[in-house]
Amino acid sequence: MQRVRFSSQKAPVHKLGDSQMTLSPKFRVAVIQSSLLNPSLEFELSLQGEPLIPGLPDDVALNCLLRLPVENHGACRVVCKRWHLLLGNKERFFTRRKELGFKDPWLFVFAFHKCTGKIQWQVLDLTHFSWHTIPAMPCKDKVCPHGFRCVSIPREGSLFVCGGMVSDVDCPLDLVLKYEIHKNRWTVMNKMNTARSFFASEVINGMIYVAGGNSGDLFELDSAEVLDPEKGNWHSIASMGTNMASYDSAVLNGKLLVTEGWLWPFFVSPRGQVYDPRTNNWESMAVGLREGWTGS
Structure with a gap:
């Protein structure tokens, strides 16, 4: 998402028919890059056309979606293509969280099967008190x-x-x-x-x-x-x-x-x-x- 700032600046008023005639006031458009969306992610998300959350600016909606617990990503990413683009890639998701200063207080538990010795890491999200696994x-x-x-x-x-x-x-x-x-x-x-x-x-x-x-x-x-x-x-x-x-x-x-x-x-x-x-x-x-x- 890009924010647009309008500023007015007076310009000389010319007689009708003057080849140098301009509008008064003159509007200039200055593009301000949102602090929540980087260009590459913004471009990818904008390809789908629909807003992330109807009725909310994309930067506000992104701030909301970045707070979703990991255990809910599987269900939420089927809502629409834009949500799938954001939540279907954990690297992108957590990179955005880090850039915005979000904290991830996780408790890692080293678990293994007594008979087979198979190892698996279980993670407790201390913010949402929910469990999820990470890659082997x-x-x-x-x-x-x-x-x-x-x-x-x-x-x-x-x-x-x-x-x-x-x-x-x-x-x-x-x-x-x-x-x-x-x-x-x-x-x-x-x-x-x-x-x-x-x-x-x-x-x-x-x-x-x-x-x-x-x-x-x-x-x-x-x-x-x-x-x-x-x-x-x-x-x-x-x-x-x-x-x-x-x-x-x-x-x-x-x-x-x-x-x-x-x-x-x-x-x-x-x-x-x-x-x-x-x-x-x-x-x-x-x-x-x-x-x-x-x-x-």
């Missing part, structure tokens, strides 16, 4: 669901799945997958430097840290690395100082806390390490803090 991850079929580690960067609307393990051969993976809400698709990112499963993973200041875990020969690792999501590059950081697979991790005061997290009650004191990215240094976790974790 582009990874190997027979993987151990517990071996992955998942982190999110909410301000970017992205979810990262790292590592994992092939269940048949107990082989750890170095894969990294990224799901973007606004594109509704997965992207295969650069691999981790070291394949690992059952490791610690957290986000600190927009950087993704992974540490420890099980290696290809099923021995525990002491290595750690960090991913810059914008550049897509991994680089190694200081070693943990102890070989350890992790079942729990957290971020506190800008530091990464990693623990084995054995099942309660603790027959032996679980090990724990604390990493400070400002100094690139690990230190042993206080004994009292280690016993406070219950594990998985």
Whole structure:
């Protein structure tokens, strides 16, 4: 939709028959691009002729339609061709929401079938309290669901799945997958430097840290690395100082806390390490803090 602004400007009045005669006042048309519709989307939507919602300007109607919960897209896109054009493409839909400053508070739930091991992501829309699914991850079929580690960067609307393990051969993976809400698709990112499963993973200041875990020969690792999501590059950081697979991790005061997290009650004191990215240094976790974790 385009808005039109009219402005008047006085022009000289000439005698009838004068070859220089003009109208007074003279109207000029200035085209103002709507802030809600970009040229390509506006052109596509205007091809159908009918308004998005009868009685409303298209920019107002678009603002309304962009608030529809995902679970209703299937039913709503059969209303008309213009709705199908907008709601039939989730990448276009969520890109427009992002441009207009809409927020998408989603809770991602990693679900899998106990017998087949089939993995599926379930998403709870916390605005509409409705559930929907997202496309399947582009990874190997027979993987151990517990071996992955998942982190999110909410301000970017992205979810990262790292590592994992092939269940048949107990082989750890170095894969990294990224799901973007606004594109509704997965992207295969650069691999981790070291394949690992059952490791610690957290986000600190927009950087993704992974540490420890099980290696290809099923021995525990002491290595750690960090991913810059914008550049897509991994680089190694200081070693943990102890070989350890992790079942729990957290971020506190800008530091990464990693623990084995054995099942309660603790027959032996679980090990724990604390990493400070400002100094690139690990230190042993206080004994009292280690016993406070219950594990998985």
